[in-house]
Amino acid sequence: MTGVVIGADANAHHTIWGSSDINERGVEPTFIIAGRKEVLDITLTTENTDLEIKDWRVLDEHSFSDHRYIQFYINLQCPVEKPYRNYRSGAVALAHFDGSGVDEAVCAMVARVQELALGYPEGRIELQLIGGYKDPQSYGEDVFYSIMQSFHKHHLEIDLTQACVGDLNTIVRGDINFPIIYGVGVNINTGEIFPATFPERGPDRQLRDARIFMGAQTVLDVYDSSLGMLRIGPFNYDPLRGVDLWLSQTDEFILQHLSSSPDVEPPHFAMHMRATIKFIQENQFPAITVFRDNRPRYYRRDETTGYWTIVRY
Known part of the structure; x- marks a missing residue:
């Protein structure tokens, strides 16, 4: 009822x-x-x-x-919700937003879900927003408002069915605000969404992190549903000035200057940032050193091990 x-x-x-x-x-x-x-x-x-x-x-x-x-x-009584999806077709789009390229990404997500829903009975489009906590700089709040504005002005009717953000995703530990949910997973068969952690962050992490570190202004579509494969690139970025200076800094300096929420970062944050900066140093023009033939790098998930393996496609 x-x-x-x-x-x-x-x-x-x-x-x-x-x-x-x-x-x-x-x-x-x-x-x-x-x-x-x-x-x-x-x-x-x-x-x-x-x-x-x-x-x-x-x-x-x-x-x-x-x-x-x-x-x-x-x-x-049934708190598990469905992610951004077409209710009839089950087509799902999942994205991580950091404030850049929101309008373009929203339009691309909606268009892709509509494309995958062709041939199915018309159904409503549901939206769930998970993440973003009450951080000291109100960064998460700004990103949330930006996302809401982009979906609100879209010409299609989109139903917001879940929003776990801000105060609802914040817990206080020792006078410091921490996010409750750091990540989510989606069952693409049922549309169920659930809290999840990811020890394995997928292939080419340093390459993907380098693109974000260098100020990428667009959100990439990284999964080819027709092939069932992960697709990375091709893309390029400009060389990083002062890369040696960044690598000479202390972990604390890197934490305080390269994180928007230094109080809640995991212990390995500085190590991962150093690895990313080192990758940028070694690949100043990834269009040449990584995507030599200007083709994407494709990966398929091994059902036995759970790891992504590169595919020559």
Whole structure:
């Protein structure tokens, strides 16, 4: 059964929701003006549904209104959601956004999902946004707003069905904000999305990281679904100035200057950044040293070992 949640300024007093006109029930008032406090703002939900209201409370922070903020959480009995996909065809597009090339990537994702959905009954397009925590520089918040704006102005109707970002993806440890979810996986058969960690980051990691480090402004489509293979490149970047100077710096210097969230990086961050910078030093023009014939590098996943192996295609 579909659940309904209603939040209302009732403008009526009744003991059912704690108004003071009939009796005083000790409920936290939601409406406060000079000399008067009332319970006017109520939250209603249907019974026997998959919705469960948890931790309903009135916040103490100033709302710049005579009504106070009400906060609650909706707990779903089946919290696993579907990723960005066409509901009928099951076509899935998964992307990592860091703030660059968002508009172009959104258009490319939607177009690709629509292309893969040809021949299937028309279905709604669902969007899930996972990641981005409450970092000190509000970087994650800026990226989130940029993504939302890009999808909002798209000409197709897209349903946002899940957004685990900001406060919802933040936990405090020792007065430092940490993300709760660092990565997700997707079951492409069912569309289920779940928290995941990835000890193996895929092939040509230094090559891919080098492209990002050098300021790539576009998001690449790296999976060829028609072939079932991972596709990297071809691409190029300009030489890095002062590469020797970067390699001579301490791990702490690299951490503080090359990370947007140095407090929450894994211990191997500096080591991986050094490897990336070293790769750039050795491959100043990857179009020549890596993509010699100007063709992509294809990889297929070995079902036995789980590793990606290069394919001459």
